[in-house]
Amino acid sequence: xxxxxxxxxxxxxxxxxxxxxxxxxxxxxxxxxxxxxxxxxxxxxxxxxxxxxxxxxxxxxxxxxxxxxxxxxxxxxxxxxxxxxxxxxxxxxxxxxxxxxxxxxxxxxxxxxxxxxxxxxxxxxxxxxxxxxxxxxxxxxxxxxxxxxxxxxxxxxxxxxxxxxxxxxxxxxxxxxxxxxxxxxxxxxxxxxxxxxxxxxxxxxxxxxxxxxxxxxxxxxxxxxxxxxxxxxxxxxxxxxxxxxxxxxxxxxxxxxxxxxxxxxxxxxxxxxxxxxxxxxxxxxxxxxxxxxxxxxxxxxxxxxxxxxxxxxxxxxxxxxxxxxxxxxxxxxxxxxxxxxxxxxxxxxxxxxxxxxxxxxxxxxxxxxxxxxxxxxxxxxxxxxxxxxxxxxxxxxxxxxxxxxxxxxxxxxxxxxxxxxxxxxxxxxxxxxxxxxxxxxxxxxxxxxxxxxxxxxxxxxxxxxxxxxxxxxx
Numbered sequence: 001x002x003x004x005x006x007x008x009x010x011x012x013x014x015x016x017x018x019x020x021x022x023x024x025x026x027x028x029x030x031x032x033x034x035x036x037x038x039x040x041x042x043x044x045x046x047x048x049x050x051x052x053x054x055x056x057x058x059x060x061x062x063x064x065x066x067x068x069x070x071x072x073x074x075x076x077x078x079x080x081x082x083x084x085x086x087x088x089x090x091x092x093x094x095x096x097x098x099x100x101x102x103x104x105x106x107x108x109x110x111x112x113x114x115x116x117x118x119x120x121x122x123x124x125x126x127x128x129x130x131x132x133x134x135x136x137x138x139x140x141x142x143x144x145x146x147x148x149x150x151x152x153x154x155x156x157x158x159x160x161x162x163x164x165x166x167x168x169x170x171x172x173x174x175x176x177x178x179x180x181x182x183x184x185x186x187x188x189x190x191x192x193x194x195x196x197x198x199x200x201x202x203x204x205x206x207x208x209x210x211x212x213x214x215x216x217x218x219x220x221x222x223x224x225x226x227x228x229x230x231x232x233x234x235x236x237x238x239x240x241x242x243x244x245x246x247x248x249x250x251x252x253x254x255x256x257x258x259x260x261x262x263x264x265x266x267x268x269x270x271x272x273x274x275x276x277x278x279x280x281x282x283x284x285x286x287x288x289x290x291x292x293x294x295x296x297x298x299x300x301x302x303x304x305x306x307x308x309x310x311x312x313x314x315x316x317x318x319x320x321x322x323x324x325x326x327x328x329x330x331x332x333x334x335x336x337x338x339x340x341x342x343x344x345x346x347x348x349x350x351x352x353x354x355x356x357x358x359x360x361x362x363x364x365x366x367x368x369x370x371x372x373x374x375x376x377x378x379x380x381x382x383x384x385x386x387x388x389x390x391x392x393x394x395x396x397x398x399x400x401x402x403x404x405x406x407x408x409x410x411x412x413x414x415x416x417x418x419x420x421x422x423x424x425x426x427x428x429x430x431x432x433x434x435x436x437x438x439x440x441x442x443x444x445x446x447x448x449x450x451x452x453x454x455x456x457x458x459x460x461x462x463x464x465x466x467x468x469x470x471x472x473x474x
Contacts, residue, residue: 016413061340372447
């Protein structure tokens with residue numbers, strides 16, 4: 001018997017004959033050498049519906065922000081609402097024009113004001129009255145992002161200038177309260193707070209600014225020699241005390257101290273490079289956390305790749321029949337992880353007890369590395385998959401009561417697939433189930449890639465796999 005390395009990660013090479021590993025809607029968990037499997041693979045956590053009743057929201061999620069002592073503010077469509085931790089909504093009056101994603105930050109007033117930048121227009125949400133308005137500050141040029149630090153709402157301007165408000169006053173900006181990021185003439189894409197400093201991201205540069213206590217502008221640069229920028233402002237996310245974003249070359253970076261380290265793989269970078277310039281600019285990120293895993297997902301119209309900080313591995317996400325995950329907008333709120341939707345105004349929470357996306361099934365796929373004996377071909381007599389057995393539940397839904405695992409395979413680097421074999425994952429209590437597949441035929445010298453898949457709404461996990469093979473003389 002030989003081991004078959006099933007997808008702990010998504011890492012497709014330019015040629016599927018080199019590597020065709022894929023992990024869709026699944027993640028690996030490092031368990032150490034004492035475990036039966038040191039790196040088992042599980043289906044990603046499901047979701048359940050968060051919002052209750054009529055919310056007044058009228059379109060896809062554009063952004064959300066938890067404000068301490070108030071609740072969760074969500075902007076979806078042109079409207080906003082305040083949610084308590086039970087998912088009940090309170091109307092926020094006023095509208096935010098456009099449909100693009102927004103960037104939000106709250107100050108430290110007794111009733112905080114939330115600064116919102118949407119399509120280069122600045123709005124203020126007053127949490128005392130739950131009303132939104134555009135103050136029309138003539139001394140503030142059109143901003144493209146906002147953040148908060150040391151009592152100030154701070155704005156980036158596309159031309160490279162940085163402005164800030166008066167101290168804890170969201171509607172006053174001194175015309176002289178600005179400075180310019182000057183390391184390169186590449187403007188600014190985003191300004192964000194990280195570890196008590198401002199990170200000013202240009203298209204091809206990164207500067208770090210700190211509060212210098214000066215007037216009329218409070219901040220000064222402490223480092224301006226990093227020639228790495230940001231291609232898409234909505235890929236910037238604070239994840240586990242680090243800052244992640246997609247840089248100007250289509251590389252995913254992680255900034256922990258002051259050095260942005262590459263964390264993407266060549267497979268991710270090829271996927272980004274295949275996008276048009278406009279599609280790269282439209283990339284956005286969602287940050288979620290679950291049982292010690294910090295997940296950072298970047299989404300285009302064609303895919304979602306998600307990075308697991310705990311393992312340093314990438315996998316893919318997709319909702320239903322779509323090629324991408326529909327999550328958009330994210331917040332941690334009173335022990336819950338809330339995500340919005342790119343399709344509608346619905347809100348959802350990660351739910352360890354759910355094995356669907358709020359009632360909709362999702363497909364879990366693990367694709368193996370090529371199994372080969374080059375320069376010989378192989379006859380595959382048997383494939384045994386060590387699964388988590390007996391995961392069926394008592395249900396009228398046969399998919400849940402008698403869950404299944406599907407197998408197919410490719411002998412041409414993933415171009416075509418055949419097989420259609422099915423094995424049981426085990427009904428409730430069937431704890432000795434093993435998914436075994438027999439008489440799988442001959443594989444050529446280039447090797448064979450196996451693909452396991454299950455859409456059954458139950459816990460799904462793969463520990464390891466072994467194949468009984470015989471070499472074919474060349």
